[in-house]
Amino acid sequence: MITNVVGKRIQRIGIQQKVTGKTKFAADLDIPGALTLRVYRSPVAHGIVRKIDTKKAEAIEGVVRIFTAKDIPGKNLYGIINRDQTVLADSKVRFIGDPIALIAAENEKSAEQALKALEIEIEELPAVFDPLEALKPDAPRIHEKGNLLFTRKIKRGDVEKGFSASDIILEETYETNMLEHAYIEPESGIAYREKEGRITILVTTQNPHADQAQLAAILGIGPENVRVIQTETGGGFGGKLDMSVQPFLALAAYYLDRPVRMTYSREESFQATAKRHPLKIRMKTGATREGKLMAVNAEIIADTGAYGSYGIAVATRAAVHATGPYEVPNVAIESKAVYTNNNWSGAMRGFGVPQIAVAHESQMDKLADSLGLDPISIRMANAFKVGSVTPTGQTLRASVGIRETLKKIRPYYEKFSREIQETQHPLPQGVKLGVGVASMWYGIGNTGHPNPSSAQVEIDETGKITLLTGAADIGQGSDTVLLQIAAEVLGVGTEEILLVRADTGLTTDAGATSASRQTYISGRAVYEAATKAKEALLKKAAEIFNAPSSLIVCDGGYFYPQYREYQKIPFGEVAKRAVQADGVIRGEGTFNPETSSLDPETGQGIPYTTYAFATQVSLVRVDSVTGQVSVIRAASAHDVGKAVNPSNVEGQIFSGVAMGIGMGLFEQFFPNKTKSFDTYLIPTALDVPEVTPIIVEDPEPTGPFGAKGVGEPALIPTAPAILNAIHQATGRWVNRLPADLETIRGLVPPEEK
Amino acid sequence: MNRIPITLLVNGEPYSLAVPPNKTLLEVLRDDLELMGTREGCGVGACGACTVLIDGVPARSCLTLAVDVQGLSITTIEGLAEGDELHPVQEAFVERHAIQCGYCSSGMILTAKALLDKKKRPTKDEIKRAISGNICRCTGYAKIEDAIATAAKKLATPSK
Ligand code: FES
Ligand code: FES
Numbered sequence: 001m002i003t004n005v006v007g008k009r010i011q012r013i014g015i016q017q018k019v020t021g022k023t024k025f026a027a028d029l030d031i032p033g034a035l036t037l038r039v040y041r042s043p044v045a046h047g048i049v050r051k052i053d054t055k056k057a058e059a060i061e062g063v064v065r066i067f068t069a070k071d072i073p074g075k076n077l078y079g080i081i082n083r084d085q086t087v088l089a090d091s092k093v094r095f096i097g098d099p100i101a102l103i104a105a106e107n108e109k110s111a112e113q114a115l116k117a118l119e120i121e122i123e124e125l126p127a128v129f130d131p132l133e134a135l136k137p138d139a140p141r142i143h144e145k146g147n148l149l150f151t152r153k154i155k156r157g158d159v160e161k162g163f164s165a166s167d168i169i170l171e172e173t174y175e176t177n178m179l180e181h182a183y184i185e186p187e188s189g190i191a192y193r194e195k196e197g198r199i200t201i202l203v204t205t206q207n208p209h210a211d212q213a214q215l216a217a218i219l220g221i222g223p224e225n226v227r228v229i230q231t232e233t234g235g236g237f238g239g240k241l242d243m244s245v246q247p248f249l250a251l252a253a254y255y256l257d258r259p260v261r262m263t264y265s266r267e268e269s270f271q272a273t274a275k276r277h278p279l280k281i282r283m284k285t286g287a288t289r290e291g292k293l294m295a296v297n298a299e300i301i302a303d304t305g306a307y308g309s310y311g312i313a314v315a316t317r318a319a320v321h322a323t324g325p326y327e328v329p330n331v332a333i334e335s336k337a338v339y340t341n342n343n344w345s346g347a348m349r350g351f352g353v354p355q356i357a358v359a360h361e362s363q364m365d366k367l368a369d370s371l372g373l374d375p376i377s378i379r380m381a382n383a384f385k386v387g388s389v390t391p392t393g394q395t396l397r398a399s400v401g402i403r404e405t406l407k408k409i410r411p412y413y414e415k416f417s418r419e420i421q422e423t424q425h426p427l428p429q430g431v432k433l434g435v436g437v438a439s440m441w442y443g444i445g446n447t448g449h450p451n452p453s454s455a456q457v458e459i460d461e462t463g464k465i466t467l468l469t470g471a472a473d474i475g476q477g478s479d480t481v482l483l484q485i486a487a488e489v490l491g492v493g494t495e496e497i498l499l500v501r502a503d504t505g506l507t508t509d510a511g512a513t514s515a516s517r518q519t520y521i522s523g524r525a526v527y528e529a530a531t532k533a534k535e536a537l538l539k540k541a542a543e544i545f546n547a548p549s550s551l552i553v554c555d556g557g558y559f560y561p562q563y564r565e566y567q568k569i570p571f572g573e574v575a576k577r578a579v580q581a582d583g584v585i586r587g588e589g590t591f592n593p594e595t596s597s598l599d600p601e602t603g604q605g606i607p608y609t610t611y612a613f614a615t616q617v618s619l620v621r622v623d624s625v626t627g628q629v630s631v632i633r634a635a636s637a638h639d640v641g642k643a644v645n646p647s648n649v650e651g652q653i654f655s656g657v658a659m660g661i662g663m664g665l666f667e668q669f670f671p672n673k674t675k676s677f678d679t680y681l682i683p684t685a686l687d688v689p690e691v692t693p694i695i696v697e698d699p700e701p702t703g704p705f706g707a708k709g710v711g712e713p714a715l716i717p718t719a720p721a722i723l724n725a726i727h728q729a730t731g732r733w734v735n736r737l738p739a740d741l742e743t744i745r746g747l748v749p750p751e752e753k
Numbered sequence: 754m755n756r757i758p759i760t761l762l763v764n765g766e767p768y769s770l771a772v773p774p775n776k777t778l779l780e781v782l783r784d785d786l787e788l789m790g791t792r793e794g795c796g797v798g799a800c801g802a803c804t805v806l807i808d809g810v811p812a813r814s815c816l817t818l819a820v821d822v823q824g825l826s827i828t829t830i831e832g833l834a835e836g837d838e839l840h841p842v843q844e845a846f847v848e849r850h851a852i853q854c855g856y857c858s859s860g861m862i863l864t865a866k867a868l869l870d871k872k873k874r875p876t877k878d879e880i881k882r883a884i885s886g887n888i889c890r891c892t893g894y895a896k897i898e899d900a901i902a903t904a905a906k907k908l909a910t911p912s913k
Pocket of ligand 1: 792794799802803815
């Protein structure tokens with residue numbers, strides 16, 4: 001397919017404002033007379049609020065009002081999947097940081113004083129911080145329904161038979177780390193009540209329409225009375241899918257006749273927002289002598305902390321992806337999300353898949369190692385192809401690029417291996433080099449749930465084109481990609497289209513910016529909307545040229561009958577005539593990829609229409625004396641269906657590798673201990689090596705121009721590739737993340753250093 | 754708290770104001786001078802988002818007291834372009850797709866400018882070292898490093 005705009009390295013929309021500092025994030029918005037909001041948070045991990053006395057705090061000069069649970073007009077219960085989280089504690093607190101009271105004050109200082117003056121008594125209850133402990137019958141009960149939030153089972157074939165038919169069986173346990181998203185922009189927003197009573201909230205978010213619905217329920221008003229406008233968002237990575245400042249802003253704006261604003265400090269951002277679920281995984285894998293996988297049995301426990309958030313989705317995704325991108329005839333997986341009194345875990349780039357990939361990719365290398373196979377061959381021997389059946393019983397029909405990514409990575413694997421052999425100079429004492437490979441698959445969109453998107457393309461009588469989408473661009477670049485898709489369909493440049501995005505007052509629901517779904521799902525909705533608008537114009541052009549509309553070409557900003565380019569009429573002229581005759585053109589586009597719900601007992605069903613695939617190789621240097629691991633080089637091949645904007649795709653790959661290095665080597669959040677970037681280290685430029693991004697395009701027939709997604713896939717193979725490289729370097733396996741200094745120092749016995 | 758009168762020279766413009774002695778430069782830039790391009794990412798000197806140049810040297814405005822920079826020349830992101838004409842570092846950030854969310858970008862660009870002011874042809878390693886105090890969670894740094902190298906070339910070739 002020849003394209004003019006799609007596939008091009010178009011500059012990101014808004015980049016001029018970003019380089020000049022003119023971009024307005026929520027904290028930069030000017031809102032005269034705004035009150036400041038602060039939250040009193042629980043100092044204990046588990047307890048019952050016995051008394052809240054606000055009198056002294058209210059008497060402080062500058063304090064305007066203090067809100068508690070009893071002020072919530074609607075339902076004091078929210079959550080993106082299961083509603084179990086209170087805006088302000090009505091009786092129980094479940095983690096250190098649970099909100100209890102909200103202060104509105106004239107300024108920061110008064111709010112601060114009021115926080116100290118609040119008299120709150122909490123009766124402490126026994127707390128539980130380990131999900132296995134939490135599952136015991138006598139464990140403290142965190143929620144009424146018990147500590148088990150959810151179980152996902154997947155059963156296919158007969159694992160016992162599969163293990164009997166195996167020549168080799170490996171059973172291992174893995175543990176992954178609790179992580180913070182650490183977007184550089186802290187949560188922030190402003191809110192005010194309009195004259196007619198509507199509450200308007202401008203906020204950094206990944207999910208404006210879901211915010212709107214949840215806020216309306218909290219306030220007990222119709223969603224039409226709440227308007228959420230996404231402000232320019234400084235990163236999200238899943239952490240801005242849950243609400244943060246939104247309920248506080250909405251509640252205060254509902255009661256007060258003043259605008260309000262709230263920005264989390266970094267410390268509060270660490271304390272009060274979701275984390276990546278730490279997983280405990282037991283995985284048993286059986287294979288034949290030739291390395292053919294016969295059976296996978298796994299038990300997964302995800303610590304969802306105090307609240308559900310995306311816990312159900314994470315447990316489900318970890319289960320669905322547990323085999324890796326390989327054919328396995330016999331599968332039995334059980335995955336649980338369990339409440340504890342830790343910080344709540346939610347969505348973070350990959351929803352459990354980066355964690356489970358550590359297990360399945362370590363298993364693959366362990367098998368390869370035991371069977372004397374190279375890591376690429378064993379993956380190739382098992383990798384999905386068109387026609388393969390997944391553990392949920394889905395037959396993959398198209399766009400299965402895993403084998404191509406393995407092929408593309410092989411030369412890098414060989415090059416990195418040669419580099420190790422050719423390292424002439426002796427390495428310092430205890431230093432070793434290793435190469436590691438890891439692959440992944442990732443289902444695009446919500447798992448086994450409908451996840452529709454919608455968009456509109458409007459053309460007015462001047463020929464002005466407007467694209468309306470509810471999709472929140474959080475820095476990843478969906479604005480640019482969606483404009484490219486619309487521009488390609490309409491045969492114009494992206495600069496000729498005006499974008500209206502992520503404002504519940506103006507745009508329709510596009511679903512969340514999560515699950516790597518915006519390019520694929522919203523992209524297709526935009527494609528449909530633009531196509532419908534174009535059809536209306538083609539009809540008019542057909543009339544003008546007196547030719548069938550199937551023979552009209554729309555390209556380069558002109559319409560003309562095929563082979564008669566010399567007769568071309570500008571886009572705007574055709575638009576004008578069409579609008580004069582029939583009114584403003586409005587192309588309505590929707591897309592909802594085919595999925596089916598997973599059977600509760602067997603997990604059989606169609607979780608996603610399409611999957612992204614990837615393989616990564618890294619060359620690492622392990623210093624077993626200091627414990628330092630550094631990634632020296634990496635190459636990562638990603639099947640994205642079609643790269644709508646190759647620069648964006650590469651940007652995601654670089655970004656994913658960097659984040660994966662943090663996950664693999666040093667990031668770890670400790671509840672109630674980690675409070676700043678001084679103790680939560682995230683990769684700097686010095687930690688990130690040269691990365692070769694490789695784009696594989698195996699088109700997805702239902703995607704816009706064949707596109708799928710890459711945001712999360714970019715991260716997923718990184719940590720397991722590093723672990724496999726550490727093994728090659730040292731002969732030791734690391735089954736627990738992060739592979740930090742202590743882990744590595746303890747790995748190699750002193751006599752071998 | 755008593756306020757101390759100071760004059761700040763920001764992007765070549767003198768500003769006279771009275772500030773509490775504990776007010777940070779970041780607060781003064783954002784709240785008093787309404788220069789919102791300087792971002793706050795952590796407020797404790799750990800992320801680099803608030804970087805400005807003080808007499809050409811990158812500094813964390815969240816850790817700098819306004820009273821301490823009285824009379825010194827301060828450059829913020831707003832002071833880099835000349836009218837509509839971007840500084841070569843900004844131009845290179847655009848051309849090399851070095852920005853995703855953009856929250857780190859003001860600090861990153863100023864840090865890069867300071868590097869290139871003192872080193873015409875920095876090596877890859879020097880670039881990495883220079884920006885290692887500026888955290889970016891989005892880009893993985895590759896395109897930022899590429900942009901800085903590109904800017905060095907631009908600055909070396911006299912513009913027409
Ligand atoms: S805000 Fe100053 S270093 Fe983070
Ligand atoms: S571009 Fe988002 S933090 Fe750097």
